[in-house]
Amino acid sequence: MKSPEHARFTSGETDPVWIHKVPYDSMPRFSKLDRDLETDVCVIGAGISGISTAYELVTRGLNVVLIESREVLSGESGRTSGHLASDLDDGYPEIAKKHGDKGARLAAESHQWALNRVGELSKQHGIECEYRQLPGYDFSQYPKGTKEHADDIRTIIEEGRKAKEVGLEAEYKEGFKLRGWDGAIDQSDAVIYANQATFHPTKYLVGLLEFLKQQPNFSCYTNTRCMDVSEKGVEILGMGHKDVYVKTIDGHTIKCADAVEATMIPLQKLSVIAQEEYFRTYCIAARVPKGSIEDCLFYDSAEIYKYVRLTACDEKSDYLVVGGGDHKVGQDDTLAPFKELEEWTLARFPQVQSIDYKWSGQVNEPVDFMAFIGLNQGMKHVYIITGDSGNGLTHGVLAGKIIADDISGENNPWSEVYDPKRVASMLKSLPSIISHDLQINAQYKRFLQSDITDIEDLVPGDGGVLNTKTSSPLAVYKDEGGRVHKFSALCPHLKGVVCWNKAEKSWDCPVHGSRFSRDGVQLCGPAKGGLGPADEGGEESQKQAIEG
Known part of the structure; x- marks a missing residue:
């Protein structure tokens, strides 16, 4: 049993594989806010969204205060699977139905930019975070020769065709062969997405924080819980200005021109909160001989799909990270998914030596598949980042650019598809919203x-x-x-x-x-x-x- 202090560093009793290389006690530490402050921008939440946003603002010369309720990276950014993908979970055919072909293209372009941005900043700042671009294989969960396999492949091919149409590199290939996947009984045919990526998320984010710590226009305060964000003042037709006041649980106030809630879920009653569904998601890390498995991304076609990648362990071994088992928060057995992932992995990869880590995280699924990034509903200077839709790492990185562009007065074409005030895609999602509301009321x-x-x-x-x-x-x-x-x-x-x-x-x-x-x-x-x-x-x- 972990001590109560454990909750300061991560959001669960289990520990993710990322602490194998970056233990909690090696992460940057900051002091608690003990006074009132004024700054240009206050960013609330020190995960990938908050750190990326702070970086994009600081490097443009703005004064930024970053606050976190516990320690940095104690939320979901430290509990991810480490995939960086522009091949989005919901699939471009479904995204296009809600947002049109233009919206689907903007989504593809922005996520591809985000995964490239991680590589660019890693190189620029000398951050050794295992970043590498890899192909992603989307394959059928069923054995070849079955009707289910044929149906699956048709869907997979259609998703690949649409992805290519909106600007990604995608190619269908039959009978692919990959090192170490011989025991994968579902291995056969796949759509291969080029230029996907993976990395060690906490190594990367710690690297950005170390850079930010050296900047005179940046400060960070941890164990500083935000309790209220409000706008005060008069701003009509471009005249005047509303200041933003961020209040902490200890009674301190940060006065700023703009605030960003990078808190995974906005700290408010409803609005966009009612347009998302909340899921637990699960991962295991299995030790395998180094080099025994092809370095790539792999995902099957199940509705609750499995996804696979590698990360470094030691000189002799790699970790095979396998994720899946999603279910709605508070509505299912939280131990069964680990058993399912273990059985799935051991049936396909006989080279597994041990299961060393098991952990779970949380994801938000917007009813129209796109995150909410931009000015909060009813606000002029308070921004939100929420609705990762299973792609929280790239959403967090691209959110930093969208919000920094807006605060700096620059036009960003991606902001349209992520606008928290969007209407058209929500109208198309009314059946999902109604179903979600009924499910909520039943709780x-x-x-x-x-x-x-x-x-x-x-x-x-x-x-x-x-x-x-x-x-x-x-x-x-x-x-x-x-x-x-x-x-x-x-x-x-x-x-x-x-x-x-x-x-x-x-x-x-x-x-x-x-x-x-x-x-x-x-x-x-x-x-x-x-x-x-x-x-x-x-x-x-x-x-x-x-x-x-």
């Missing part, structure tokens, strides 16, 4: 349900929700020493009843994806604070829960 039935009937039934290290019938539901956790910890089970955001995540030993809200450590500390928004005490004792008690 409130948990107010009357229990995971456990008696606290005594909990084994050490486990948790569950107890409906007392006489008061609000309780989130109950029994630590390894047998001590019982009780919190309100109501998410501070919109009072959804949280669920116990056995894999990550966290409390996850199935309504809008907020997450909390086993001790009630907020790990992921849109909730702004931690779980309240068992008596729902108000703001001061929530503050104490956050601060431990």
Whole structure:
């Protein structure tokens, strides 16, 4: 069992493979904000979106303050699979249906720019982050000769054709042969996407932070939780200006001309939050002999698809990173996906020596497949970055350019397809929005349900929700020493009843994806604070829960 301090460094009980090369104690450390500040831009969130945005702004000469509620890279950027792809998860035929051919081309162009940008900055700043461009193979999940395989291949070919039409290099090839994939029983035919990439995400982001630390117009504060972002002043028809005020949980204020919420999910009640769905996603890292498997990206055609890549382990071994098993937050078994990934991997790669890492992360799926990057709805100087749609790394990098261009007064053609205020694609997505809303409303039935009937039934290290019938539901956790910890089970955001995540030993809200450590500390928004005490004792008690 990890100590409560572990939640400062990552958003789960498990650890990702990236700490094999970059352990938590080697990452840059910054002090906590202890005073009011003024700056040009305040960026909230020190993951790939926030760091990329800060970089693009700082290198244009703007003064930037970056704040993070815990430590840098403690959110989802440190728990990814490390793919950099312009071959987007949702597929260009589906993207074109929502955004037209122009929108699909803009999406392809922007993501290709993003993966190239990582390579460019790695070289420019001498960041050794294992960056390399590789082909990506999109293949059928079914054995060749079956009807399912034939149907799959038709879909894969159509996706490749559309990808080529919008500007990517894609080619269908039958009977491909790759080193080390001989045991892959589904290996046969694939569309091959050129110029995809991979890297070590934390090595790259630590490298950018080390550069930023040397810049006089940059400062960063960690363990500094944002509680409110507001605009004040008058701005009409280009006259006047609204200043932005970022308030922290400790009562300090950062006054700025513009603010960027790079928080994965905006810290607000609804608007774009209701246009996204929230998923848990899973990865394992299997040790294999170095050089025994072709260095490439590989993904199958399953609805909940598997994706594969390599990262360095040591002089004798590589790690085969395999991901998949996605399901909606708080709505499925959180241990079963690891078992499924292990079985899938061992059935196809007999050279696997051991499974050394297992971890999970979180992704947001916009109903129209494109992230929300730009000015927040109803705001003039507050920007948001959310809705990674399974491509959070490239979305984070391209978001930095879109927002820096806008703040600098430069036109960016990509901003149209990512605009948080877009209407046309949302109208085309109304059936999905309605279905999502119905599913969300169904989660409130948990107010009357229990995971456990008696606290005594909990084994050490486990948790569950107890409906007392006489008061609000309780989130109950029994630590390894047998001590019982009780919190309100109501998410501070919109009072959804949280669920116990056995894999990550966290409390996850199935309504809008907020997450909390086993001790009630907020790990992921849109909730702004931690779980309240068992008596729902108000703001001061929530503050104490956050601060431990």
